Amino acid sequence: MNKISTKKELLEYSESIVNTVREPLIVLDQHLRVVTASRSFYEFFRANHKDTVGKLIYNLGNNQWNIPKLRELLETILPQKTSFDDYKVEHNFKTIGWRTMLLNARQIKRTQSKDRIILLSIEDITERNAIQEGLVKANKELEVLTSDLESAARVKSEFLANMSHELRTPLNSINGFSEVLYDETFGTLNDKQKQYVKNVLVSGKHLLLLINEILDMAKIEAGKMSLTISHLPIRQVLHEITGLTADTANQKKLNMCLDIADDLPPIEADSLKVKQILYNLLSNAVKFTPDEGQIGVKTRHTDTEIEIIIWDTGIGIAAENMEKIFEGFFRIETPYSRLTEGTGLGLPIAKSLVKLHGGEFVIESEGVNKGTSVRITLPIKQKSVVKHNENQNSYS
Template identity: 45%
Template sequence: MTINMPSDEDLERENRDLRKRVEELELSCKSFKKERDEEFNSKNILVECLLKHMPELVYWKDKHGKFLLCNSGYAKSFGMTVEEIIGKTDYDISSKKKADAFRRSDEKIAREKNPVTNEEWVTSPDGTKKIFETYKAPLYTDKDEFIGIMGIKRDITKQYAKEKELTGAHQQLLSVMEAFDESAYVANPVTYELLFANRAIKKSIGEDIVGNKCYKALQGLDSPCPFCTNHLIFGENIGKTHIWETQNIKNKRWYRCIDKAIEWPDGNMVRLEVAVDVHKEKMAQKALQESEEKYRTYVKASPNPIFIFDFQGNCIDVNPAACKITDYSRRELLNMHLYELFPEEERIHHKDNFKELQLNGKFSGEFAAVNKKGYKFYISIEALELPENRFLSICTDVTERKKAEEELLQAKITAENANRTKSEFLANMSHELRTPLNSVIGFADVLASRAAGEINDKQAGYVKNISHSGKHLLNIINEILDISKIESGKMKLYKENVSVMEIYAEIISTMQHTATKKEIELIIDPWPENEYVYADKAKLKQVLYNLVSNAIKFTSACGSVTIGTKNDGEFTHISVKDNGIGISQEGVKKLFKPFTQLESFKSRSHEGTGLGLALSRELVELHGGKIQVESKPDEGSTFTFTIPKKEGHLTNK
């Protein structure tokens, strides 16, 4: 047998190739290390800046009570620097009594695994006493390993003093109201409970009225007063004083009421009313008014502009409000025709309106008008015929409402444009977001495969965490970008005839490991032989992956997840059924909303963005199908979606 040995030239060429490959790998590793170091330094700088500029006092202790981190504010509260604090324990910077108390508190928090918030007085190094609101929380790793205590302390000395001052001010207010000879009370605007009543109102109404409903005690009614003025002093009117007059139903006397919202010691806004007895004044005024001509009284007193026209449309009488809104004097208006109050280009329409009034005896509507200076305003008109061929027109100034409606419309248009711009921006960010993240994941996987050289177990764990976190972040970005593409109309489907059984096989292959870890049985019943749908294969896999992944995630160990298929001739119905924790009816209503998770933040035990089901619904509807869920708490859930079997089917009604 003859063995052909490589020549020196061949060996030299192989050596050159190997050296070149080694140099390329070294450059790749250096580049990755540089990027990682830059990212690490950037994050360190960010954390330091946050700590430096936070007004709160922040610290972090390890599980042995040794300070690992704190900001300058915390260190200053002990008359020390950050460097002097780091590495110390409470016993190094506080008295033994205080340090023992801190240690007991830390141990309790770590044991119970619950954050604690309390208030405590602290004496600073210069002898100043301050009160702090302190928040302490235990820190645990993903493996439930206790690693330390985080604390945040906020100075609430000024707030505490303000509350104390407010309480004193309220005591003074009550003393002043007790001295009134006029009736005064305070009531809760929500429950209508009387919180305070002075001696004057108790003398008039009764001694035991505090604690009763104001409408029952003061007016003898069984429900809130129909003339209640709460809406005039609360909400956007807080701070305004409302003065009005009313006749008490129980004693029939007239009162001038001065109402205002004030803050009560418990921090709630309450209703304060001082009622001045004006019964004698009112009766005298009433007698005087009855002696005058009712017609003139109503016209002059009306806050609404009132015009009276003859049958030809000439103005024959006006009230002061009409002069005010038009800027014309009474004499000027009495020499004008009604058409002159409207924009010249619209007068032809008002001729038709006046003919309708002449014919039917009544007319109403909202119109633009112009004042003496040429400024446009808007009025609501209610016109009716009077005896002797005259017409009464009562107007209401609706200019502010019209402006508000226009501003609301513009705001709506602006919001829609902003939302569209947001969606288009996110949809266009695909390359910029994914490319560097894919690079991070790729290099992490290269390191994990040890192609770039051997790494120890600790380093392998770090690299695995980088790869896992990167892939999780990439999935989140992909979901956000998909949602944004759909919202901006840029999502495209590449439809084809897709084998349902092939899709199921890929999903089972992908999810079997996850299911096995939780001892969950994955079942396909029945197997969809010769079942095809007309769909985008990748998007269909994405929908089914989301549903099966959720089913496994929310099913306890030893449970089952079943994928089923039905065919109605036009659509294939695909279902994913589990015997997991189930969903309440309230939860079902908001299940498919983007960024929504049904668990509260504090109790949330399953990671996710809340986008999976929202994206699944959008993708199914983009195919012309629909998705629905049937579920009960503790009984599991069944998600069912439909996909068209034939090309050209766009809706599923």
């Protein structure tokens, strides 16, 4: 009585374990007939106990399980091994349709009867497989799209660069002849004529500035912007640039505060590019600061780099526009900014040129009408040399 009770308890215990497994699970005897199946098996494959237990696995569900790959596993592979893992099988079941499954099997020998039983677990990966295939397809499509976008960007940059060159040549002639006329080199002009020539000259110079910015941006995007390195007396350059913007600042009655260190060391940098960066940033400070406001420049340095901060008490930048200002042609829409001219390329170009030097570019603002602070760092010595000339180094 105790043996029967113990046997019954063991059977109930083993069936409880089988039923706790989330994946469908079948227990087969050595003749490949079903000894028991988990609750999840019955639910997933829409089977019942009567048509399952004691049946040859291949005959389950009106021979739905007569799968060539499954036969290979159970009759060829398993007799030679005690187990197999993650064997992928695809099959179209009458009750549940097409399924992709991973089969895992363990062969166990009973100690008393010497018989063997087979535990066969079935993991349905149909949805996961479809998602993976979809991801692979999407990645391939994304690669193609990325390649197309990169190609389009290159074509755009090359077009802008070529068009800028083509436009600059006649525009330089227009500006040159306008200057000759304005200077009255070949005869005097009446007041109206002189005003018209001045308008042509001012507009021409402004247009040339815009074209140069577009050309610079096109070169940067195309990866064709290079640096011509020389030893640059940065303290002298800062005083030079602040002097260039002093007249405009005075016209607006701006208070310019300079805190430029006397011991600022010279740096290895592209002179024209650094002057372009500083002039651009300081011009912005003047342009976007209302009359009687304040602008300033201060510096500090370590043994390896210098830091330049250009600040103002101007219109500031809203938090939602902080990233947008580095997008080409983006202009912040405020009543004050509509009075100013520009392409919106100044900051993106300045940031790219600082990065090209191996420096850092950080812009901060507490919000609209709360001013702006731009901090740039430039290395005192450049690290990577592309080519070396007698008088200068070129970096790219």
